[in-house]
Amino acid sequence: MARHVKIGSQLHRSTAISTSNETTILVRGKNLTEDLVGRLGFTDHFWLLLTGTLPTTAQRRVLDATLVAIAEHGLVPSVVAARMTLAAAPEALQGAVAAGILGCGSVVLGSSDAAGQFFAAIAARMAGGIGAEDAASSVVLEYRSAQRPIPGYGHPLHKGFDPRAKRLFDVAAEVGASGRHALIARQVERVLPDLLGKPLALNVSGAIPAVLLDVGYPLAALKGVPILARTAGLIAHLLEEQLRPIGFVMSHAAAAAIDYDGGASGEFPASHE
Numbered sequence: 001m002a003r004h005v006k007i008g009s010q011l012h013r014s015t016a017i018s019t020s021n022e023t024t025i026l027v028r029g030k031n032l033t034e035d036l037v038g039r040l041g042f043t044d045h046f047w048l049l050l051t052g053t054l055p056t057t058a059q060r061r062v063l064d065a066t067l068v069a070i071a072e073h074g075l076v077p078s079v080v081a082a083r084m085t086l087a088a089a090p091e092a093l094q095g096a097v098a099a100g101i102l103g104c105g106s107v108v109l110g111s112s113d114a115a116g117q118f119f120a121a122i123a124a125r126m127a128g129g130i131g132a133e134d135a136a137s138s139v140v141l142e143y144r145s146a147q148r149p150i151p152g153y154g155h156p157l158h159k160g161f162d163p164r165a166k167r168l169f170d171v172a173a174e175v176g177a178s179g180r181h182a183l184i185a186r187q188v189e190r191v192l193p194d195l196l197g198k199p200l201a202l203n204v205s206g207a208i209p210a211v212l213l214d215v216g217y218p219l220a221a222l223k224g225v226p227i228l229a230r231t232a233g234l235i236a237h238l239l240e241e242q243l244r245p246i247g248f249v250m251s252h253a254a255a256a257a258i259d260y261d262g263g264a265s266g267e268f269p270a271s272h273e
Contacts, residue, residue, distance in 0.1 A: 041060075046228065050218060050221055051216075058175035058177040062168075065171040067228065067229040069167070070225070073233070078109065082237060084248075087247025104223065112205045112208045112222055112223065113209070118151050118152065119184050119209055144195065153192060162204050169211065172215075181210045181213040181214045
C-alpha cells in the first residue's frame with residue numbers, strides 16, 4: 001500500500017491574517033469596512049497585513065519612501081520582459097506582470113533581500129561584542145573568500161553615490177529612525193576600498209534594507225518590498241505598452257544587436273532586415 005508522505009510541518013492549522021462571516025470581514029482583527037477602507041492608506045495596510053499592527057509615523061514614512069524609490073527604473077530587464085510579453089499576448093496583463101516579477105533574484109529586485117541578510121550577519125556579530133568595523137570586515141572577507149558579491153554596493157551609473165540611497169537615509173534621519181543597520185551599511189562602505197581594492201558606493205538596494213530593518217520591518221519579508229513597488233511600475237509600463245507599443249521595437253532591436261556566430265550549411269548570406 002502506498003503511503004502519503006507529509007512534506008513540511010503540520011503543526012500550524014490556523015491563520016491570523018483574515019476571516020469573514022455573512023456580514024463582517026476581519027483583517028488582522030480589524031473590521032475591513034468600518035476600520036480600514038477609506039481610513040487607512042495602502043502603505044499602512046501593507047504594514048498591518050505583515051505585522052498585525054499599525055505602523056508608527058516613522059515606520060510609515062520609511063516604508064513609503066522605499067516603495068517610491070524602487071517602483072520605477074526605466075527599461076530594465078524586468079520591464080522589457082513584461083512589455084514584450086504583453087506585445088505577444090495582449091490579452092494577458094497578469095501574465096505580463098508576472099513575467100516582469102519572476103526574474104526577481106540576486107541581481108534584479110532580490111538584491112535588497114540579499115543585502116538585508118548581509119547586514120543581519122554583521123549585526124549578529126556586533127551583538128556578540130565585536131565592534132562595527134571588525135564585524136563588517138570579517139563578513140565582507142567571508143563573502144569575498146566564497147566569491148560572493150557584496151550585495152547592496154556598486155552601480156553601473158551612480159559611481160560616487162546613489163541619490164536614492166542618500167535620500168532614504170535622509171528620510172530615516174528626519175523621522176529619528178537611523179539606527180544600527182544604517183550604521184552597518186555606512187561602515188561596510190568605509191571598509192570596502194581596503195578589502196576589495198576599490199570603492200563601491202552603497203546603492204538603493206542596500207539602503208532599502210538598512211532603513212527598513214531599523215524601523216522593525218521583518219527581515220524575512222524584505223524581498224516583498226521591491227516586488228510590491230515594481231508591480232506598480234510594471235502596470236504603468238503595461239498601460240503605456242497598450243497605448244504606445246514598443247514591445248516589438250525592443251524585440252527587433254535585440255535581434256539587430258546580437259550577432260550569429262554559429263555554423264552554416266553552404267552559402268548563407270546575412271539578412272539586412
